[in-house]
Amino acid sequence: MLKRWIYSAKMRGVKIPNGGWMILDSGGLGGMVRVARTVVVESVRIPRKLFRVFVEVEGMYRNMVEELTIHAVRNTITSFTRLKAQRYHELRKLYPKLPSHYAYTACQDSSTRAL
Incomplete structure (x- = not known):
């Protein structure tokens, strides 16, 4: 189906x-x-177990974007480069199982939301 x-x-x-x-x-x-x-x-x-994995990854990404957006707004950061410089390595330590492009893309996403 x-x-x-x-x-x-x-x-x-x-x-x-x-x-x-x-x-x-x-x-x-x-x-x-x-x-x-x-x-x-x-x-x-797709199997229910695999779907749950997707939901979990989506939740982690959403948390990353939320944390970064709050940080960017509080510190008046609108630059992707500056946001990435301040928080990228912290995110990689916090979410070690996610591929690095999730942290990178979350920084890009958050910098546009914080405008």
């Missing part, structure tokens, strides 16, 4: 009457709203 997933980077979706989704993303546009197109990706059914 195939499942349908809606995928979009920086997804903030709004269900619209025609059955589709409108994705709103104001990141990097100075408060302007950009409408993006969604893509429905079909995937095979």
Whole structure:
């Protein structure tokens, strides 16, 4: 059985009457709203145990972004480079099992949210 997933980077979706989704993303546009197109990706059914792993990794990434965003706002950091310099190694020690690109991407994500 195939499942349908809606995928979009920086997804903030709004269900619209025609059955589709409108994705709103104001990141990097100075408060302007950009409408993006969604893509429905079909995937095979995955085992429950594997799905739980994905949920756990997503939770860890969410925690990383939350911590970094709070730090960036409190210290008025809007630069990805500065945020990464201050917190990247700490994140790597805190989450040693995650690949390094998770910490790197969380720094990028948080620096745009802290604007």
